[in-house]
Amino acid sequence: xxxxxxxxxxxxxxxxxxxxxxxxxxxxxxxxxxxxxxxxxxxxxxxxxxxxxxxxxxxxxxxxxxxxxxxxxxxxxxxxxxxxxxxxxxxxxxxxxxxxxxxxxxxxxxxxxxxxxxxxxxxxxxxxxxxxxxxxxxxxxxxxxxxxxxxxxxxxxxxxxxxxxxxxxxxxxxxxxxxxxxxxxxxxxxxxxxxxxxxxxxxxxxxxxxxxxxxxxxxxxxxxxxxxxxxxxxxxxxxxxxxxxxxxxxxxxxxxxxxxxxxxxxxxxxxxxxxxxxxxxxxxxxxxxxxxxxxxxxxxxxxxxxxxxxxxxxxxxxxxxxxxxxxxxxxxxxxxxxxxxxxxxxxxxxxxxxxxxxxxxxxx
Amino acid sequence: xxxxxxxxxxxxxxxxxxxxxxxxxxxxxxxxxxxxxxxxxxxxxxxxxxxxxxxxxxxxxxxxxxxxxxxxxxxxxxxxxxxxxxxxxxxxxxxxxxxxxxxxxxxxxxxxxxxxxxxxxxxxxxxxxxxxxxxxxxxxxxxxxxxxxxxxxxxxxxxxxxxxxxxxxxxxxxxxxxxxxxxxxxxxxxxxxxxxxxxxxxxxxxxxxxxxxxxxxxxxxxxxxxxxxxxxxxxxxxxxxxxxxxxxxxxxxxxxxxxxxxxxxxxxxxxxxxxxxxxxxxxxxxxxxxxxxxxxxxxxxxxxxxxxxxxxxxxxxxxxxxxxxxxxxxxxxxxxxxxxxxxxxxxxxxxxxxxxxxxxxxxx
Numbered sequence: 001x002x003x004x005x006x007x008x009x010x011x012x013x014x015x016x017x018x019x020x021x022x023x024x025x026x027x028x029x030x031x032x033x034x035x036x037x038x039x040x041x042x043x044x045x046x047x048x049x050x051x052x053x054x055x056x057x058x059x060x061x062x063x064x065x066x067x068x069x070x071x072x073x074x075x076x077x078x079x080x081x082x083x084x085x086x087x088x089x090x091x092x093x094x095x096x097x098x099x100x101x102x103x104x105x106x107x108x109x110x111x112x113x114x115x116x117x118x119x120x121x122x123x124x125x126x127x128x129x130x131x132x133x134x135x136x137x138x139x140x141x142x143x144x145x146x147x148x149x150x151x152x153x154x155x156x157x158x159x160x161x162x163x164x165x166x167x168x169x170x171x172x173x174x175x176x177x178x179x180x181x182x183x184x185x186x187x188x189x190x191x192x193x194x195x196x197x198x199x200x201x202x203x204x205x206x207x208x209x210x211x212x213x214x215x216x217x218x219x220x221x222x223x224x225x226x227x228x229x230x231x232x233x234x235x236x237x238x239x240x241x242x243x244x245x246x247x248x249x250x251x252x253x254x255x256x257x258x259x260x261x262x263x264x265x266x267x268x269x270x271x272x273x274x275x276x277x278x279x280x281x282x283x284x285x286x287x288x289x290x291x292x293x294x295x296x297x298x299x300x301x302x303x304x305x306x307x308x309x310x311x312x313x314x315x316x317x318x319x320x321x322x323x324x325x326x327x328x329x330x331x332x333x334x335x336x337x338x339x340x341x342x343x344x345x346x347x348x349x350x351x352x353x354x355x356x357x358x359x360x361x362x363x364x
Numbered sequence: 365x366x367x368x369x370x371x372x373x374x375x376x377x378x379x380x381x382x383x384x385x386x387x388x389x390x391x392x393x394x395x396x397x398x399x400x401x402x403x404x405x406x407x408x409x410x411x412x413x414x415x416x417x418x419x420x421x422x423x424x425x426x427x428x429x430x431x432x433x434x435x436x437x438x439x440x441x442x443x444x445x446x447x448x449x450x451x452x453x454x455x456x457x458x459x460x461x462x463x464x465x466x467x468x469x470x471x472x473x474x475x476x477x478x479x480x481x482x483x484x485x486x487x488x489x490x491x492x493x494x495x496x497x498x499x500x501x502x503x504x505x506x507x508x509x510x511x512x513x514x515x516x517x518x519x520x521x522x523x524x525x526x527x528x529x530x531x532x533x534x535x536x537x538x539x540x541x542x543x544x545x546x547x548x549x550x551x552x553x554x555x556x557x558x559x560x561x562x563x564x565x566x567x568x569x570x571x572x573x574x575x576x577x578x579x580x581x582x583x584x585x586x587x588x589x590x591x592x593x594x595x596x597x598x599x600x601x602x603x604x605x606x607x608x609x610x611x612x613x614x615x616x617x618x619x620x621x622x623x624x625x626x627x628x629x630x631x632x633x634x635x636x637x638x639x640x641x642x643x644x645x646x647x648x649x650x651x652x653x654x655x656x657x658x659x660x661x662x663x664x665x666x667x668x669x670x671x672x673x674x675x676x677x678x679x680x681x682x683x684x685x686x687x688x689x690x691x692x693x694x695x696x697x698x699x700x701x702x703x704x705x706x707x708x709x710x711x712x713x714x715x716x717x718x719x720x721x722x723x724x725x726x727x728x
Contacts, residue, residue, distance in 0.1 A: 026387075106597075209400045
């Protein structure tokens with residue numbers, strides 16, 4: 001599916017290496033990975049994750065703080081059910097990540113939409129509208145869907161508020177590995193002296209989605225409560241896949257694969273921008289993204305992005321409307337275009353259909 | 365760990381066959397199992413599950429009603445969050461399965477303890493105390509921990525009540541495959557004409573726990589809502605393991621393995637009963653279990669089972685007290701002894717420690 005948002009480049013994944021590591025472990029001791037075990041996951045992988053997030057993301061993490069989960073969504077779900085109570089107010093980036101909104105609502109919390117701008121979350125607006133909120137869901141490295149990074153000033157303001165309000169900051173760092181100019185921004189968690197940040201990461205984008213492995217780094221005070229919750233809802237036994245992933249990281253394959261993807265994604269983004277400039281001038285204007293796996297394509301000012309998106313879907317092109325991610329923030333009309341999994345051959349046909357969706361009236 | 369409740373006989377699992385099937389799939393098309401996919405899981409496995417529960421458990425199931433999950437706990441979690449609202453009253457077997465109680469409470473429901481006897485859940489008591497409850501959690505094939513099977517009369521009464529009250533019946537069929545005299549009892553779901561039963565099964569006991577695969581069979585009216593919830597909390601992409609399990613079932617390995625375990629479990633239970641009769645007469649009286657993976661060992665009438673259990677734990681023997689599973693039902697003192705994973709060599713030492721825990725005063 002061309003342009004699907006969040007779909008990584010599976011064509012680049014080294015399946016041969018993965019299969020070799022798997023076979024090695026299966027030969028050595030498959031029986032060790034059959035039973036129940038510690039709900040926080042395979043201890044060597046928890047160590048490898050702690051080392052990785054410390055080195056690559058500036059997160060302060062002891063292996064004991066690492067809880068392995070099925071992905072960022074399950075992490076937010078566990079956190080929400082553990083630290084919030086029904087009725088608690090929680091700040092939510094507007095526009096923001098819909099799956100997190102759904103999960104926070106499922107836990108009974110009440111979302112307080114807080115707008116974002118070029119410096120990320122408007123902490124001042126959050127404080128004015130709900131200074132006594134119990135938490136915030138935020139993607140400081142790469143706001144979804146707008147793409148901004150939270151500025152240092154805002155980071156400090158957010159942490160200061162969280163300390164005063166004793167609120168929990170859920171830092172969703174879902175695609176921080178893919179930053180094109182310069183170096184990845186360090187995580188907010190590294191600045192947090194008060195233990196208010198719960199850091200969430202995932203291997204769904206950096207390894208492969210079906211692996212269903214992510215992690216959260218809990219502040220020391222929360223480790224026991226989150227471990228207890230993890231054991232209740234989905235006892236994540238140490239599995240062979242976790243052992244394979246440990247080797248994949250420790251033998252350097254992970255870093256090499258991420259580096260290779262980052263290079264390919266930068267190229268794919270450029271190819272997309274060039275093709276749109278060439279073929280769709282006046283209909284769609286793409287703003288280059290510094291990070292992540294999608295760009296925003298701005299439509300002419302009077303367009304109805306939801307209508308364009310649904311016409312495109314009928315033509316087989318999945319480009320969600322920007323307005324879909326809004327709670328109440330005013331937004332110019334736009335579309336989200338994923339470029340990570342985009343192949344040049346598929347792009348031309350997909351852009352032709354997209355042009356039709358933008359130009360056309362209602363689809364038949 | 366000798367006597368651990370719920371631990372299957374991992375020594376009997378054919379790891380060689382599993383590894384061979386895995387390697388075959390990894391060679392053929394590992395890349396097909398990397399991405400996101402339908403949240404209900406791998407379609408061929410959903411078909412295999414529908415066939416299995418129809419043939420072996422008398423469940424009426426179309427593959428479209430099968431939702432693959434991580435195990436029985438996650439199934440109950442998904443169901444509770446989908447069909448109940450905070451404050452809803454739900455019948456709960458007393459004594460019963462603690463993990464289900466924890467999950468139902470986490471979803472905000474209020475548990476109504478309903479006693480069990482030799483015919484299973486006392487439906488009449490449930491109706492007298494909360495006829496307007498919104499649901500019930502029940503293990504009709506093999507009540508946990510008491511071991512009774514729900515009689516036909518009670519089954520019909522339970523379904524009649526659920527139909528009148530428009531209540532949801534969560535049928536937890538977690539270890540129904542292990543019935544020693546005669547044939548497994550068909551599932552309650554097969555008797556349900558009104559679509560009120562949500563059937564829950566797991567491969568944690570029949571294949572291996574770390575696989576983290578179970579299933580629920582949703583009534584047609586609930587398929588969409590449960591699918592939506594499944595996609596939100598843990599998108600269970602089709603994985604290589606699901607393809608391997610499909611072959612494991614379709615090539616007959618699953619049935620052979622279950623048959624082999626059933627025979628071994630019957631022998632292990634007999635060996636345990638013989639050893640206890642021989643070595644612990646007057647201290648512990650084991651009631652043979654018709655089904656499942658544990659027996660109840662009754663202590664002398666005036667014993668404090670919680671104290672015995674905690675002394676045993678200090679000596680390295682895990683035998684939970686029966687009183688632990690009680691909400692308010694009066695119960696004679698007893699211990700739960702798992703026998704599925706029990707090896708004769710470990711048994712003698714473990715029984716010696718258990719005797720010490722029963723005879724001894726407070727542990728040091």
